[in-house]
Amino acid sequence: MIEELQEVDTGDIEPMAHPLKMTQRLRADEVTEFNDRDKYQKNTDFAEEGFYKVPKVID
Amino acid sequence: MKRHTVKEIQSMIKSKSASAEEIYELYNKRIRQMNDSINAFISIEGDEFDLDTKQADSEVRGVPYALKDIFCSEGDQTTCGSKMLSSFISPYDATVVKNLREKGSIILGKTNMDEFAMGSSNETSFYGDVSNPWDLERTPGGSSGGSAAAVAAGMAPIALGTDTGGSIRQPAALTGITGLKPTYGRCSRFGMIAFASSLDQAGILSISAEDAAIFLEHMAGFDQKDSTSSMETVPKYTDFLSNDLSGKVVGLPKEFFDGSLDTRFQELVTDSIHEYEKLGLKFKDISLPNIKYSVPTYYVVAPAECSSNLARYDGVRFGHRSTEGNDLDAFYKQTRKEGFGQEVKRRIITGTYVLSAGYYDAYYLKAQKVRQLINQDFLNAFEEVDVIMGPTTQQSAFKLGEKVDDPVSMYMNDIYTISSNLSGVPAISHPIGFVDELPFGLQIIAPHFKEHDLLNITHRYQMATDWHLRTPEICRGID
């Protein structure tokens, strides 16, 4: 099905990444989030001493 | 049973003929009675009813609604219809939920949906299929199947859903209710679990356009937490509802009327056109030449974005986590294998493929270019007409299980709706009649930020007809 796209003559057309012609807004460099670690870590049974844990990675 | 509209609930509360608690209880009771057979809800609010007096002058104060389980609601289980998030309790509210909460609107429960919003029949949910209230052996559509079924069956007066390729409009059409997908960027996506970021949009499933107008006023608006959120002012949509329609021109794309629609459905569409002509609308033939590429374009862009959006589900910080797998690689593989369903996996694989080196230009980039052409088609059409109309779906509700083994056939369901997501334009579906006692819907598409036209046109139709008020058999005997 997706091979059908090759039929279309897209020539010089710009790809459309966003539906609206907007540009990126910039946020002021302020700290607005504070420590909520305990609240967030309620969502996993596998945190220990504040760390998240995964099977050992060897580099 | 009386399926109250939001408008009716507003006047009940204002006139004090019913309190917010009583209304909440009424819907709660209905949910408990009907959910076993319909399975519209994944979870039901157990919270203490709590209505702050500070929302005293809000228009939606005390109005309960059903929330598609794709929206994060603080302290609630938020599953996205997936095993991957079955244990996830959201620590925060999505912005649209926060907006409604601040206005005093109350969540009745989280509705069932296709897993991660991928599907058109609500058959891919980890929490089981949803049944269409008009015929329990049929699908209500998807991915907002639960929200649609809840409203259609009177289990909620109104519901929130999301629409990435038709996921609000198609279920609305198949369950005989009104479904609105606003312009991309109209409502904040913050807290709305992402499927395809450049296509997803929060929207409304309701009994009437009037209800949708009321809720949209309170949901929509700029959100600084969402970089893709629009700064366009939010008009008072309800002010436009009763405007006169004469002089407005409707485009009928020949691609939507190519004869492939079953004649009985075609008749319903023709009847609705006549009804609209009586209301003053003029009709014109137009063409959207690239529309036929919208399905393949969508099925490149959406999976690509979703394959990346779903990479975060690895069991490390939240969600399902496999206990098998001794090394990191196995851990990831197992967790995701166990947590995701077939359709999700299929789309992740497709997405990964179209983005991979060597294929990016031919698929993803190409699709984004075709997308521009489709958008151009709409812009050109809207130079000649005010809105575009056509059927929302090719058929009425199909039987559960009928299309599960044929995903491509399932994808073709989205043919009328997908193009508006690709372009970002707003669209609405409303019921226009029945074939074999199953509802069928008409879709209206408008230019960017012209939701008020969609609501106005639909409202005028709904004042002159009563398809939207028909109640399914299953509601008989329920309070």
Added chain:
Amino acid sequence: MSWETVIGLEIHVQLDTNSKIFSGASTAYGSDQNTNTSLIDLGYPGVLPVLNKEAVMMAIKFGLAVDAKISQRSIFARKNYFYPDLPKGYQISQYELPIVESGSLEIELSDGKRKDIGITRAHLEEDAGKSIHDKFIDQTAIDLNRAGTPLLEIVSEPDIRSAEEASSYMQKIHQLVRYLKISDGNMQEGSFRCDANVSVRPVGQIEFGTRAEVKNINSFRFVENAINYEVERQIDRLENGDEIIQETRLYDPDRDETRPMRSKEEANDYRYFPDPDLLPLEIDQETIDKIRESLPELFDAKVTRYVEDLKIKQSDAEELSRNMQIAEYFEETLEGFGKDAQLVSNWILSEVMAVLNRENIEISAFQIEPMRLASLISRIEDNTISSKIAKDLFNQMLTNDETVDEIIKKQGLEQITDEDSINQYVTDVLIEFSEQKDQYLAGKEQVLGFLVGQVMKRSKGKANPKLVNELIVRKINADTER
């Protein structure tokens, strides 16, 4: 066979913003694990990034400082791979359209030669978290505090031809980012990280050889060592007829060698695509111009100005300019005492630096503010105190907060300039040290220094040495004329 080394450096600089690049969490170093993580940094379902303005401004500052083209339209892209310290499963970076495009930086080599090193690009991206392997037995601990910290990745052209050039380039970039105040450049804390792409080719060959990427270089010395090792390793292999494998290698400073790294990303296909949650970043010319105007004077310009306008010795000018804060201290002192910049320079480079080194502190912690140093030096210049006394006073000022004049008055440190008083001492000294007096008369002129020293001693350092010198000579001559 003669070999040529080809090196390109990729330097990741952590930008010194208050909050993260895409979220409002703090970037403070050293916090308890996972306490500087917002839901956005944790990659929770439904969250979205919003771009930090300061990070953008800092990137532009850097670009302007290296004469690069600032892209007025740049795009953020997702770099997709799985790793536990990458919460979203992708890193938001920039790929096809970075914010800073080609620029260059001039470096100086030990033989005095100067060379331009091209900078291919610099782009903004977010840092990942940290994996800690030795905290738990069978598991790796993940700390996501660092996840989302803004990084500027600076990529050089493969113009570097030796380990020395690499070190020089790395140092220059380090100095620059500190000068611009966009990063503290702290390599121990990971604010400044360097990877080297190293390859060799026979001299005269145009195509580049296969390169290896060397990671974990966190000092200037290590970059030289790592490159030297790697170059030798590659030449050895090639001379033996073996190929160079394109791979990532880790530098081990303890063994001074590079080893292949077990790749974290198996496939190198990152499937880059523009991030749909972020819109194209557009910068107007006005913003760029404003930033250009706000750029601090950079090293070379400063040195030139010190030499030409302030008439300071070249080597002193370079020494002062090397560290932006010392240069600032110097210039502030000049505001209090501007008559003799060289004198101020001398004081800073000898006395002040000695204290900084001895106490292992930065100039920001130095106990004497520029204005007080200025008043000390002006009291030397106007002959109120002798330079010897000044040195003692200086040391006192490290712990004494009083003004220079207050201390001089309280301790009676004024220089003795009246000839009669000095002549008293001179007379005494010439009597006591008549031998030296005779030596001087016999032609041994350097003995004068000794005699001056003795007078200074008797005057407890307060006599004006120049005057002492004069008076001794006068007296000796006067005595012999009798």
